[in-house]
Amino acid sequence: MWRRPPRPEGEQMALIRIGESLHCHIPSVQVSARRWLTGDTLDREAGQRHLRQLVDSQVAAGADYLDVNVDDFLTDPLVGADGTRKLLAHVLDMIAEFGGVPPCIDSSDPGLLEFGLRHYHEALGGPYTPLINSVTVNRLELLQLRAKLPFAVVGMLLERAGEGSDDQQAGFTDIADASVYHNTARAIFTAAREAGCAADEVFFDPTVGPLGADMVGYTKRTFEGIRLIREDPDMAGAHVVLGLSNCSDGLPRRLSINRAYLRVAMEYGVDAAICDAGQISGENLCDARILKLIRTIATGEATDALTLLVEYAQSQPRSPAPPKRAAIPDPFGAALADPSKRVFVLELAPAEGSMDQIIQFAEQARDTDWIFTITDTPGGNRTPGPDTLALEVARLSERQPIMNLSCKSDDRNALIRRALALYHQGLHHFFAISGDYPTGGRPVFDLDSVSLVMALDTLRRGIGFPDLLPRPGGALEEMRIGAAVSPFKYKEADLIGQYMKAWKKKAAGADFFITQLGYDVAKFQEFKLWMGRAGMADTPVIPMVYFLTPQFLRILNRVHVAGAVIPEDLKRKFQGRLGSKQDVKGGRRMSFGELADHQKRMAVRRAALLSHILLDGLGYKGINLAGISSLDDARAVRDELDSLGGRDWHESWEEYRDADGQRPMDFSPVEDAFYLLPHGDDGLLLDEALLKADRSGYTPVDARMQKLHSRYFEPDKGLNGLLRWMVGGDEEGFRLRAATLFEQAMKTSKLGCEMCGDCRISDLAYLCPEPTAGCAKRLLNGPCAGADLNGGCEVHPERRCYWGRVIEAQLATGDLSALQPLQPPKDFSLAHTSSWRNEVQGSCPEVFDVGRLPDTALPPK
């Protein structure tokens, strides 16, 4: 007897089902297999998860074997024979590890069949007898392996037994009559028995042809052939198997046809099917009309199968193809694709008072090259939502804007819904940010900006987030994802936090960056130099040039704008308090009108100078002009910038930094400002070794916590057994409750734990990220840009930024590697349960390994 695992009691079915879901001819399976074979880390993980899901689902549905066919890759030059074998071995490994059923190794390539067979037996110890699919009557050599490597075998009946005639490779339309199936089966059966196969280790596949192409009555002949085989007492015990899905090729309602076809085939003696075990049981209810149709074709009573099928197909309702929408022009996408092109972005911030103005901008911009970026309720205020406005702007300006998506008020579902709606209406560019803390209402921050970038990237790849399984909507390939970065941080940990987070965003799928508000050229330069060391030199960065006016400075005095850094010297310059004696005096004598003109000219000049330095000197991709209230101002900046064309950018830098004709302006907003690179005499940075700050005040990672954690959580070590016992009891039982209360008592007092059930402290310097004692925005992948110059949190300035503490702890410990994996969003279904239990059971989401930041980009230890 061949060894197939017994079916559980009460689940005896007449039909042996060979789950076909791992057949790489199925497009979604092929995509996942290719991801696993050739993709990056995320693709590999996504491919693996899907393949694993297919194994699990087919086994859960009761499949007796799992068919694995990777033949499509044999002819793929990017994969080749070695890649194909690697894939086959991997799927066989998974089936052996998670399936608990034998594989059906399916290939038309005898070498691949032998490889699979050897791998299953020799590398995996061959827990069950695999099925080999297939041999043919003229290609029986594989049977010689049977003695050493046991297998059951599928014999294809498509060929005639004969000696070397040209028509050996006959198609099903050429099979003369049912007796040919029978004779071929007998020849295969005899050879298989001689090779050592038991009778029930032989499966015959008569090869089902598509019903819709049956012009010669092959369905009838196939069924008659099956009957002849089953009636032959010499072949008692052998099976007849159908590759079921072929029968319905090209027809509507394929599943109903497959089920009915199988029912009729079983009446003729079929007892096995290669099928989706989740959909086919052999006992499915069948559509009576389709059943009748197939019986009619099988018995040949009707005049013409084709006519019957045409009638059937025409009776099925078909929905008309939806009209195609005209694509919205995409100059931004084109500029991103072309390294030589610059982009000029204009930031529009919807507010109740500015809606008409934005519409006017969009209309006036038609004959310009500005790209709009539309902010998502900046400042956390209840400003008009940007989505519908963006569509209107796109329509009026005849180009796609960049849509901001922030995490403050929308959870992952809402953000993905918004992105999907906008994408399918033709807007493909998104700028993912954590967002300012909302005023009133509930701060959501389900995702942070890194996981939002990743969520968008998964849409682009055609996989779901965060499960990474294939999405029914497929890949949104035109999507482009932007992310924010602020180099304007002057404490070491806060700066490292920004840069490390930028690297994570890039690893998560960001295509471009936009910097936040700042005027310190050395910091702009620092980020670009650091990007080169981090392997990100080719990623376009669009720096924000905020149109600084006295009005904006007055606003800044009244309201806190998170993360905005304006050097004192610059403020004084705009307020007329810094400049040459002559300028300061002259300013005092001006009338209001003259002063306004002067300040506007200064704003335009300074914006143009900064743009010139950034574009020509520091190699930025373009400019994001923000704080503009009229298109005329934007035009004036561009005209001024054009007027600097041909000038050495160093001259612009000298002019930009001049304070009063005697000394340069100081752009560092604090005294002990930290820069990652040393300054040169010209006020710019030198591309030398990275610097480190005085770290004597940093609190290192709690070594006791670290040790305790490893003793309890490292498998089969120390107290891991005790922990497993503590949390391993009955769900409602005393032991687990006591363990949960104990966990709560320990972690609440020590860490401010909120019992989220999905603990990340071991990855985050043993500091809880939840708001009670951690990050007000629950950010899991690095700091927002909102911390103030003292490192105080944007939301609770009296507290040190949580991420500042985490990074200081890691810097003091000399190892930033724990912070580099990408933290997935929390699983809210685990809230208020024991994270110890969830960790032990493996139910917490796994971090995504996105590689390692190059050492050249890491600060010295």
Ligand code: SF4
């Ligand atoms: S703790 Fe840090 S990262 Fe979190 S909200 Fe405050 S400033 Fe932002």
